[in-house]
Amino acid sequence: MKSSAPPPSPPKILLRFFRWFCHPDLVDSIEGDLYELFEENIVQKGLHKARWGFAWEVLRLLRPSLILPLFRFYKPIYIAMIKHNFILSLRSFRRYKSSFLINLIGLSTGLACALMIYLWVNDELHMDKFHVKNDRLYQVMQNSQRPEGIRTSNQSPALLAQALKQDFPEIEQAITTGNNEFNGRGILKQGNRQAEVDGLFASKDFFKAFSFPLAQGTPQQALSNKQSIVLSQKLARQLFGTTKNIIGKTVKGNRDLFGATYQVTGILGEVPTNSTLQFDFVANYTMVFSKVEWIREWSGDGARTYIALKPKVNADAFNQKLGQYLQTKPDREDNHLFIQPFSERYLYGKYKNGAPSGGRIAYVRLFSLIALFVLLIASINFMNLATAHATKNTKEVGVKKALGVTRGALAFRFFQESILLAFLSLLVALHLVGLLLPQFNLITGKALQINQLLDITWPILGITLFTGLASGIYPAIYLSSFSPIKVLKGASYKLRASSKVYLVRKGLVIFQFALSVIFIVGVVVVHQQVSYVQTAEVGYSRDQVLHFKMRGKYNRETLIERLKGIPGVVNATNIHGGSIVTMSGFGTGFQWSNQDADKEVAFRRPHIGYGFVETLGIKVLQGRSFSKSYGDETSKLMVNEAAAKLIGMKDIVGKTILDGDQKKQIIGVVKNFKVRSMHEALQPCIMRFSPRGSDFMVKLQAKNQAQTIDQIKRVYTSFKPEYPFVFQFIDQEYQALYQAEQRVASLSKYFTIIAIIISCLGLLGLTIFTNEQRMKEIGIRKVLGASVLQIVRLLTGTFAKTVLTAILVALPISYLLMDQWLDNFAYQIALQWWYFVGAGLAVLFIAWITVSLQTIRVAQVNPVNCLKDE
Amino acid sequence: MGKYYLGEFEEVVMLTVGVLYDEAYGVSIKKEIEARLDRKVSVGALQSALKRLEQKGYLTSREGETNAKRGGRPKRYFSLTAAGKRAIEDTRTMRNELYDAIPKIALNLEMN
Secondary structure, three states: OOOOOOOOOOOOHHHHHHHHEEEEOOHHHHHHHHHHHHHHHHHHHOOHHHHHHHHHHHHHOOOOOEEEOOOOOHHHHHHHHHHHHHHHHHHHHHHHHHHHHHHHHHHHHHHHHHHHHHHHHHHHHHOOOOOOHHHEEEEOOOOOOOOEEEEEEEEEEEOHHHHHHOOOEEEEEEEEEEEEOOOEEEEEEEEEEEEEOOOEEEEEOOHHHOOOOOOOOOOOOOOOOEEEEEEEEHHHHHHHHOOOOOOOOOEEEEOOOOOOOOEEEEEEEOOOOOOOOOEEEEEEEEEEHOOOOOOOOOOHEEEEEEEEEEOOHHHHHHHHHHHHHHHHHOOOOOEEEEEEEEHHOOOOOEEEOOOOOOOHHHHHHHHHHHHHHHHHHHHHHHHHHHHHHHHHHHHHHHHHHHOOHHHHHHHOOOOOOOOHHHHHHHHHHHHHHHHHHHHHHHHHOOOOOOHHHHHHHHHHHHHHHHHHHHHHHHHHHHOOOOHHHHHHHHHOOHHHOOHHHHHHHHHHHHHHHHHHHHHHHHHHHHHHHHHHHOOOOOOOOOOOOOEOOOOOOOOOOHHHHHHHHHHOOEEEEEEOOOOOOOOOOOOOOOOOOOOOOOOOEEEEOOOOOOHHHHOOOEEEEEEEOOOOOHHHOEEEEEEHHHHHHHOOOOOOOOOEEEOOOOOEEEEEEEEEOOOOOOOOOOOOOOEOOOOOOOOOEEEEEEHHHHHHHHHHHHHHHHOOOOOOOOOHHHHHHHHHHHHHHHHHHHHHHHHHHHHHHHHHHHHHHHHHHHHHHHHHHHHHHOOOOOHHHHHHHHHHHHHHHHHHHHHHHHHHHHHHHHHHHHOOOOOOOOOOOHHHHHHHHHHHHHHHHEEEEEHHHHHOOOHHHHOOOO | OOOOOOOOOHHHHHHHHHHHHHHOOOOHHHHHHHHOOOOOOOOHHHHHHHHHHHHHEEEEEOOOOOOHHHHHOOEEEEEEEEHHHHHHHHHHHHHHHHHOOOHHHHHHHHHH
């Protein structure tokens, strides 16, 4: 054998792995065997095979009898040490009960907060991710160039899916589903049973692309025919009384479901709650396609399109290819397509300049941060109290060190204590979560359950361990660094005064209270903004206006007349496409004489009936409103101030402009009013006339409303509508626009309270402790004639300074944060100075109360009691 | 079952250690079994059996010479202890007794 070229050695990494896991008694001889076999195998089978053989052998050496014992501290001495530490910890808990309780309460509320937020965040993050093809499932989105900027929409032409499937080999399935307009809302009938349903029209591969479970039927066949319908179990029971043997039977849809007969081809399993698509039935989209003429054109958006890409297709490259695709179709010059991962749509549902720009993810991040900070505040309590207790522990440290205990073992002791406390807190926290979860669900609108915590056992244990380590790290490092000689000589009081420790402790308190101030400012600003938008002047009267929808064929005029005839009704009107709050319809299509040719303007353009302006109390500034006494009004328009200004004609009333290709005369200008939410800016509005709207708004008198509503219901039912009477007051609808903000407001309120409580607990603990330390001093001062007030001032002085610093640190930060949040709204409150000063004062006050209650008690002590010893 | 219990593979290992007498260490045992019995033996299976048998007191081991071929690692030689010898004898006797107790007719292949 030549010595110059060393023989090839087995893979190093495997060898190291083997040395790591193998029992130390056996490692050498077995490794020798492995070497020998390896070298022989090289000769017999070649290097490559020998390496694989080696890997295989190493893997098969992973047996309980050969590997190192899992618990490396198997020597009895370590167990004794852990036991000893455990007893010491329990003793110290018992001896310093107040500190222990403060730590336990603080840590457990902190943990409970964090756990609940974790549950919520986890739920949010898993929305829509249960589909097997999740990582390949995309929604096709559409950007269109509009005068007001790029508009992103999730709708697309009904023809798109099939065309994409044909033209792009990368696509495995392309799915069309109904859009807002063909949403599958209606009534299904079977014999003499019927049910109001909310379903989904989807093309035939729907169940192949999405993993919604089918209790009966197969994904291949479920939507194979035009008449196919898959019912939910609940719906099947409503219509048939059973879920058995109904495959092949038929159900009939009402007008909204095209009056068609559907054949049951499957039964849905449980639709997961973490799905954004929820439906009572799925029927074949071909039905819509065959019944509605305009969606067979490229020009109309009558669908939503989803695609499942084939495995290993690069989505970015596909996006590039897809971009210009729609522009090759007729009437689609301005439209640009892109795909967005389907499960991402839930958290990233906002778009700016044609690209996703956040959405709910902002709240997920916000609350994760809050959870982290609340935990941090709780951990800081522990750290602070532990360092404060250092003086009491110094003797223990000194004696142990003198007896030869290593620094590592000492650090281990403190870590063990903090981790023990963290896990005790976890037990308490779990109970707290169980108690508070129903309330939490109420606020967040989720259906979280305590047993979901089981799914995240490891993260929870991780968080707890982390909290324990974070809380213990400072004492572990600091206490274990004491020099035994100094400690045993009795220099402990010097340690307490050591400025470095003092500074760190103070810094931590500052951090806690700064966070509390930021939280408070946040709560105040969010609350102010939410109540501002809820009560803001919107240019119409929201009070006592009831809104209901009536579908089907009936005489609108008679209905309105009869509504007006009810004694408690002030006025009534109808409109197309939702009440004034939820109104849809926004776009271009108006032309006038002196218009900038290249600047097309988008308007809100509702179709309203008679009495709209009057019912809602909108002020008419010039001209008049639509009225029956002027005959046919369809060729007339009303505008709001903003629109009048935009059009820019002098004496606009009486002028004509083009609505599409129709000439229409402007008959009145009304004061600006705001439709939809305050997130959007005020839009110019051109009101067109149509008596055919099926959304009714009825203004009621303030008294006897229950009776009036009852009568409205009677009028409604006398028209024999298919749907039951469902109404809402428009101020409720308006409030509902801010549901997300309201949730944030109420949640952050609770978390702020918790943060403050935990901070104060910490402060209380520190106060109790330092006061105890200064008992002798207080006694002597009292003997020498100090008054209670003087002593209180002496003891609280430093805390006031600390908390003031915290406030100063927090104010600019909170200002910046809040300023950023308000940018979400087109209408914002101005940030008032008193929000900040108020928050600061509140924190100062709370901290002061905490400290002085304890301090006053101490200051009243009888000096004899604290001076009689020694 | 007597007071010595050996599993099938354990028995094979014990016997092979006996066969190799002074030359029984990991690789040689493995090869001997593979050659004589025509079966694959992994280092893991063999080593855990050896360890088990040593714990039961049937085998004893000593560290042997090192050698450059083995990455400088020593060999561990195994030999049978007195208890080990009794154990394989006992197992053998038990087997033979069982075999002898089978009625002749059951072994008459032509009858089947």
